[in-house]
Amino acid sequence: MSMLKVENLGITFGGLHAVENLNLEIEKNELYGLIGPNGAGKTTVFNMLTGVYKPTTGKFWLDGEELTGRSSIEINRKGIARTFQNIRLFGNMTVAENVLVGLNNQMRYGLASSFLRLPGFFKEERDYSKRADELLAVFDLYDERDTLASNLPYGKQRKLEIARALATSPRLLLLDEPAAGMNPNETAELMNTIRFVREKFDMTILLIEHDMRLVMGICERVTVLNFGTELASGETSKALNDPAVVKAYLGD
Amino acid sequence: MKSNLRKIFASRVFIGGAAAIAIWGVLALLIAAGIFSRSMQSLLIQICYYVTLALSLDLVVGYLGDLSLGHAAFYAVGAYSGCAFAVYTNLPLALKFIGGLLVGGICAAIVGFLISCAILKLRGDYLAIVTLAFGEFVRSIVKIIPGLGGTKGLLGIPSFDSRVVGFTASYIVLVLVIVAIYNFTHSRHGRTVTAIRDNAIAAESVGINIKRTKVLVFTISAFIAGLAGVVSGFYKTSITPGDFDYNVSIEALVMVVLGGMGSIRGTVIASAIIVLLPELLRGMDEYRMLIYAIVLIAMMMIKASPKCRALKEKLDGKINGFRSRFTRKRAK
Ligand SMILES: Nc1ncnc2c1ncn2[C@@H]1O[C@H](COP(=O)(O)OP(=O)(O)OP(=O)(O)O)[C@@H](O)[C@H]1O
Ligand SMILES: [Mg+2]
DSSP: OOSEEEEEEEEEETTEEEEEEEEEEEOTTOEEEEEOSTTSSHHHHHHHHTTSSOOSEEEEEETTEEOTTOOHHHHHHHTEEEOOSSOOOOTTSBHHHHHHHHHGGGOOOOHHHHHHTOHHHHHHHHHHHHHHHHHHHHTTOGGGTTSBGGGSOHHHHHHHHHHHHHHTOOSEEEEESTTTTOOHHHHHHHHHHHHHHHHHTTOEEEEEOSOHHHHHHHOSEEEEEETTEEEEEEEHHHHHTOHHHHHHHHOO | OHHHHHHHHHSHHHHHHHHHHHHHHHHHHHHHTTOSOHHHHHHHHHHHHHHHHHHHHHIIIIIIOOOOSOHHHHHHHHHHHHHHHHHHSOOOHHHHHHHHHHHHHHHHHHHHHHHHHHTTTOOHHHHHHHHHHHHHHHHHHHHHSTTTTGGGOBOOOOOOSSHHHHHHHHHHHHHHHHHHHHHHHTSHHHHHHHHHHHOHHHHHHTTOOHHHHHHHHHHHHHHHHHHHHHHHHHHHSOBOGGGGSHHHHHHHHHHHHHTTSSOHHHHHHHHHHHHHHHHHTGGGGGGHHHHHHHHHHHHHHHHHSHHHHHHHHHHHHHHHHHHHHHSOOOOO
């Protein structure tokens, strides 16, 4: 069974078909690309898959369970986590706290423990702090653990978003232009990190990206969107050489 | 062994506890020895419940990031229900006080819970206006509930005979509230609150239930505001609906904003200054309110200036440096 199955997914905003009849099947542990020109509807797909928008048509399943129309919270609990194209960190919280918020739903101690600092509080805080540190280490952010998130340089903010998403222990990770605004060195490093995450956490990843080198470098398969409809999909090099795709990217 | 002792001496619990007891000791002594004038003694008690009220509002405004202009409502519900309990029961004074606190806090919390459920969808300006209206609404309801004294107010609330005891009781409530708020804001629950304030969409994307968290914060905040109301009633011995108009909500908001929003220490200092300010300006009669306003504006401007911020960071650094001289740096 595929990890993510999308069938005829579509949404309209006051007459504008932002996404139409999208079909996807992503296998477990696959690294799949979603690409297309500006305004093609890529972010809108993520917003539907994470419950930010309710799709007007179609359905989607995570590991066989239908999640169409569920709330963001439920969808995250079921195992889909994401990052945002325009970074959305908890800016006035430290780097470690950002990850701890991601871990919150796995923590168990109750309100009484919070107010009275019962033993459960200390034990869990210690344990999860350690887990947050481990995650931060993966993204080379350990040394900044006590820095305010808004004071991090741009590239590290993007990495912190991935770390926070992973903290919710998802089965499917959605990355919206993770390399946007990074220089070539940072991009190359990020590619390595994404590969590493995929292996270490046995993660299935759906990635939106503009940087073609990054897409060619790490995605086995891609779907190309244009004006909300699917232009081509399949093996990366084949799909990218599809005449319709070449035309859409180069313009006519 | 030695390092364990050092750790204990440097821990927040120890430093905070020692400071709380020391401050109490000095103030109680000054009251007992008659060095503080009667009006100064009254002000100390007022500071206790105003700080409590401001801290409760800070939870909503500073930590959660929602603007409430109706906190006087929770303060009023707490004061009336808690004081009515004290007036209409036959118990020793200490039990009337403790029971009154519980009744006042719980009644306020229930109202806080209900109102927050009703206003969940509102944000920003709308929320501010609705909470403002709600504050006035509660005030008019109180007037018509039998047994609460109508516009004349609820009279004959028991009080502590000795000012030292009265101050001590108010002070203990304040300290417990500070500890509770500190613990809450430094827990997993508190983190979800600040996460929502910083970025609600991101908070939802990691599975934080925004509605439930907001209701929780409003309920806790209302409980604490209710405690402040009860303490104020025991100090004043009579309360009228006029004591709870929107000026109270605004004053509490000024304390929170001046205190830096989301800062316990800042709110405590700012509230104390604002309660003391009119008293310090007492000699100046008709210019008093004018100077009060000017001083407020000046304080806001100074606080926002870069120099003052740099100074604050330096101070924070010093305090942390002092602490870490005792505890070795967090092990890797
Ligand atoms: N909430 C909304 N209301 C109305 N229109 C919307 C909304 N969200 C997206 N759209 C429209 O849907 C289309 C697709 O937008 P989307 O952000 O998904 O594009 P994208 O492929 O992510 O583009 P980019 O590469 O620039 O990020 C755009 O025309 C956009 O204006
Ligand atoms: Mg986009």
